Amino acid sequence: MLQELTIKNFAIIHDLSLSFDRGMTVLTGETGAGKSIIIDAVGLLAGGRGSSEFIRHGAEKCVLEALFSIEKNPSTFELLKKYGVDTENKEVVIQRDIHHTGRSTCRINGRLVTIAILREIGESLIDIHGQSEHQELMHAERHLPMLDQFGNAELKKEKKDYQNIYVDYIRLKKDYDDWQTNEQELAQRIDMLTFQSNEIELAELVPGEEEKMEEEKILLSNHQKIVESLSVTYEALQGDEGNGIDFVGEAMSAIQNIEQYDETYKRIAEVIASSYFQLQEAASDVLKERDQLSYDEGRLNEIEKRLETIHQLKRKYGESVEDILHYYEEITMELTHLQNREVNFEQLENLLVERKKELLEKGKLLSKERKATAVKLEKAIQEQLNELYMDKVQFKVNFLNENAASEKTMIFATGIDQVEFYIAPNPGEPLKPLAKIASGGELSRLMLALKTVFSKTQGITSIIFDEVDTGVSGRVAQAIANKIYLVALHSQVLCITHLPQVAATADQHLFISKEIVGDRTETHVRALDETEKRAEIARMLAGSEITPLTLEHAKELKEMAQKEKKAVNK
Incomplete structure (x- = not known):
C-alpha cells in the first residue's frame, strides 16, 4: 500500500x-485545488510519461517520492528481485526527479x-482509474485478458501449457515457411x-604438411649455399692441409705431456681432448650431410605448386590446414542435410501437423476453462x-469462434478464443458489443x-479512482460508494470524488485547497477530523452556504454510510 507521498515543485x-x-x-476540494495534480504525481511515480511542463515555475526540477509497503504483494517482490533491487525491509521507496530539460531520473530503493x-514495477503497485480509463472497456482486445485474470489456477495452468506448445509451433512453422519460400536460395x-x-576434397590435405613442405622448400631453394658452407666447414675442420682438428690434436698432445704436474694442466687437457673428439664427430657429420644432399628442381616445383594450392584454400576457408579441414566437416554435414531436404522437409511437415494438432487440443482445453470462467464472471x-441499479442490463462474455479447434481455427499466442463483452442495456434488446452501445455512465x-x-x-497494492463517479447521484451514488468501499476491503483505495455519498463512506478524508502565498498559488492538504468531515x-451537498440542516x-x-459498511463487512 501507499504509505507516504512527497511532492516538491510540481505544478502548483x-x-x-x-x-x-x-x-x-477520499480526496475532496474545490475544482482546481490540485486533486488531480496529486494523482498525476502518483502516475509519474508509476512510470507515466514525464515532461518539463510539470515543473513549478521558477524551479530547476520537481521531485516526487513515495513509500510503499509490499508485504502482501508477491508480484512486486519478484520484479524487484528480477532487477536486483533490495527488498529486505518489505518496503519500496520510489523517487523520480524531472529536470527542466525534460530528463527524468528514477530510483527504486536508491x-x-x-x-x-519503473513502469513495470509501478504497474504492480498502483492501478489508476480515471474517466479516460473506461476506454479500456472500449477495446475488445482487452476483454480476453480480463477474462483470464478472473480465471482460477487451472485456467492459468492450461494457458501456460498452451503457450509453451505455441512457442514451439511458431518455431516449426517459421522453419517450414522458410523452407518453402527459399527453395531457390537453398x-x-x-x-x-x-x-x-x-x-x-580434391586437395587431399594432411594436417601438418604445410609446415614440413615449407622446411623442405627452404632446403631446396638454398641448396648451393648449403653445399658450399658444408664444404668450407669440412675443409676447415679436417681438410688435407692445415686443418683445425690437427692443430687441436697437437695442442692436446702437448698439454697431456705435462698434465701430471698440476691439476690445472690436467683440467685444460681434458677440455682440449673433449673438444678434439667433438670436432672429429662434427666433421664426420658435416661430410655425411654434404654427401647426402642432392638438388631436385622437379621436387621444388612440386612443393611450390602444393603450397600455392594450400594458400589459395586458406584464403577461402581458414587460416590453417586444420581450419580448412574443420570447415570441410561442417559443410559436409550441412550439404548432407540439404541434399536430404525432401526427407527432412517431409519430417518437418509431419512434425508441424502433429504440433498443430497438439496445440488445438490444448486450445480446446483452455477454451473449455475459459467458457466455464465466463459463466462465473457473467454471474x-x-x-x-444489480447492486449498481443496472439490474435490467444483461452482460455476456461472447466467444466469437464457437466452433473452436477445427482445421480452420485461428491460432493465437493467447489461445484459439476471440472474446468480446456484450451487453443489452434494456429488456427486449439483443446483446450487442459493449464498445458500440454502452454510454459513458454505463461504462x-x-x-x-x-x-x-x-x-x-x-494483487495490486493501491487502486486510485479519479472522479469515476461523475454524472451520477442519488441511490446510484450510494451504490457506487459501497462498491468502492468493497474494493477497499482487498486493496488500498484512493478516490477523488465530488459525491457526498462516497466521501461519507471513506475511512480517511483528505481535503485539498489552494491558497495565495505571497504572489504564488500553492496547494495544501489536510486530514479532516470527524467534525470537519461532516462540514465538508x-x-x-449544499455548495458554499452550509446551514444547520x-x-x-x-x-x-x-x-447511513457506517451502516452500509457494516453490512458489507458481514
Whole structure:
C-alpha cells in the first residue's frame, strides 16, 4: 500500500507531504485545488510519461517520492528481485526527479532504474482509474485478458501449457515457411557447398604438411649455399692441409705431456681432448650431410605448386590446414542435410501437423476453462450491476469462434478464443458489443463492477479512482460508494470524488485547497477530523452556504454510510 507521498515543485504544489492509511481514502476540494495534480504525481511515480511542463515555475526540477509497503504483494517482490533491487525491509521507496530539460531520473530503493523498469514495477503497485480509463472497456482486445485474470489456477495452468506448445509451433512453422519460400536460395547454397566440398576434397590435405613442405622448400631453394658452407666447414675442420682438428690434436698432445704436474694442466687437457673428439664427430657429420644432399628442381616445383594450392584454400576457408579441414566437416554435414531436404522437409511437415494438432487440443482445453470462467464472471458482474441499479442490463462474455479447434481455427499466442463483452442495456434488446452501445455512465459503472470483482485476485497494492463517479447521484451514488468501499476491503483505495455519498463512506478524508502565498498559488492538504468531515460533506451537498440542516443531513449521510459498511463487512 501507499504509505507516504512527497511532492516538491510540481505544478502548483510547492512542497507537500501526505500520509495514507489502509482502506478507503477520499480526496475532496474545490475544482482546481490540485486533486488531480496529486494523482498525476502518483502516475509519474508509476512510470507515466514525464515532461518539463510539470515543473513549478521558477524551479530547476520537481521531485516526487513515495513509500510503499509490499508485504502482501508477491508480484512486486519478484520484479524487484528480477532487477536486483533490495527488498529486505518489505518496503519500496520510489523517487523520480524531472529536470527542466525534460530528463527524468528514477530510483527504486536508491537504485537507478530506467523508465521501462519503473513502469513495470509501478504497474504492480498502483492501478489508476480515471474517466479516460473506461476506454479500456472500449477495446475488445482487452476483454480476453480480463477474462483470464478472473480465471482460477487451472485456467492459468492450461494457458501456460498452451503457450509453451505455441512457442514451439511458431518455431516449426517459421522453419517450414522458410523452407518453402527459399527453395531457390537453398539450391544455390547446395551448388556452392558442393563446389567448396569438392575443391577441399580434391586437395587431399594432411594436417601438418604445410609446415614440413615449407622446411623442405627452404632446403631446396638454398641448396648451393648449403653445399658450399658444408664444404668450407669440412675443409676447415679436417681438410688435407692445415686443418683445425690437427692443430687441436697437437695442442692436446702437448698439454697431456705435462698434465701430471698440476691439476690445472690436467683440467685444460681434458677440455682440449673433449673438444678434439667433438670436432672429429662434427666433421664426420658435416661430410655425411654434404654427401647426402642432392638438388631436385622437379621436387621444388612440386612443393611450390602444393603450397600455392594450400594458400589459395586458406584464403577461402581458414587460416590453417586444420581450419580448412574443420570447415570441410561442417559443410559436409550441412550439404548432407540439404541434399536430404525432401526427407527432412517431409519430417518437418509431419512434425508441424502433429504440433498443430497438439496445440488445438490444448486450445480446446483452455477454451473449455475459459467458457466455464465466463459463466462465473457473467454471474459475478451481473450481481454487481444489480447492486449498481443496472439490474435490467444483461452482460455476456461472447466467444466469437464457437466452433473452436477445427482445421480452420485461428491460432493465437493467447489461445484459439476471440472474446468480446456484450451487453443489452434494456429488456427486449439483443446483446450487442459493449464498445458500440454502452454510454459513458454505463461504462463507468461497468468498470467499477469489474474492478470490484477483480480486486480480490488482482494483487495490486493501491487502486486510485479519479472522479469515476461523475454524472451520477442519488441511490446510484450510494451504490457506487459501497462498491468502492468493497474494493477497499482487498486493496488500498484512493478516490477523488465530488459525491457526498462516497466521501461519507471513506475511512480517511483528505481535503485539498489552494491558497495565495505571497504572489504564488500553492496547494495544501489536510486530514479532516470527524467534525470537519461532516462540514465538508455538507459543503458537497449544499455548495458554499452550509446551514444547520445541511450539517444534519451530512451527519445522517455519515451514519447511513457506517451502516452500509457494516453490512458489507458481514
